[in-house]
Amino acid sequence: MNSNILVALDGSEAGRRALEWALDMAKAGNVKLHAAYVVETGLFASLPADNTVELMYSVLRKEGESVLEKAKTEAAAKGVTLTTHLKFGHAGSEVITLAEKIKADLIVVGSHGKSQTDRLLIGSVSTFVVTHSKVSTMVVRS
Numbered sequence: 203m204n205s206n207i208l209v210a211l212d213g214s215e216a217g218r219r220a221l222e223w224a225l226d227m228a229k230a231g232n233v234k235l236h237a238a239y240v241v242e243t244g245l246f247a248s249l250p251a252d253n254t255v256e257l258m259y260s261v262l263r264k265e266g267e268s269v270l271e272k273a274k275t276e277a278a279a280k281g282v283t284l285t286t287h288l289k290f291g292h293a294g295s296e297v298i299t300l301a302e303k304i305k306a307d308l309i310v311v312g313s314h315g316k317s318q319t320d321r322l323l324i325g326s327v328s329t330f331v332v333t334h335s336k337v338s339t340m341v342v343r344s
Contacts, residue, residue, distance in 0.1 A: 267288060295330075306337055
C-alpha cells in the first residue's frame with residue numbers, strides 16, 4: 203500500500219483525472235497526499251527578460267495557484283488532506299525532485315497535458331517522469 207503519493211497537476215482534463223485517482227487511493231488508506239503544479243520556465247528561456255516575460259510568469263503562477271486551490275477544495279470535500287506545491291522549472295524534473303524530497307512512493311500523472319503544442323515543445327511530462335523517476339509512477343488516461 204502506498205503511504206505517500208504525489209500527483210502532478212497542470213489544469214488539464216488528464217490532470218483532473220489523475221487527481222481523482224489519487225484522491226480515491228488516499229481515501230482508501232492512511233495516505234499523505236501531495237499535489238504539484240510546475241510553472242514550465244523553459245518555454246521562455248530564450249526570450250529577453252522584460253516585462254512581458256514577467257507578466258507571462260505571473261499569469262502562469264496564478265493559474266498554478268488556482269489549480270492547486272481547486273484541488274485542495276476537492277480533496278477537503280472528500281475528507282482528504284492535500285499538501286500543495288507550486289514549483290518553477292522543467293515539469294518532469296521538478297516532479298521527480300519533489301517526489302524524492304517528500305519520499306513519495308507513488309507519483310500519479312495524467313497521460314497528456316494541456317495541448318499537443320506543449321508536447322512538441324517540451325515533450326510529454328508523463329513520459330519523462332516514467333522514464334527518469336526511481337519512484338513508481340501511475341499514468342492515468344483521461
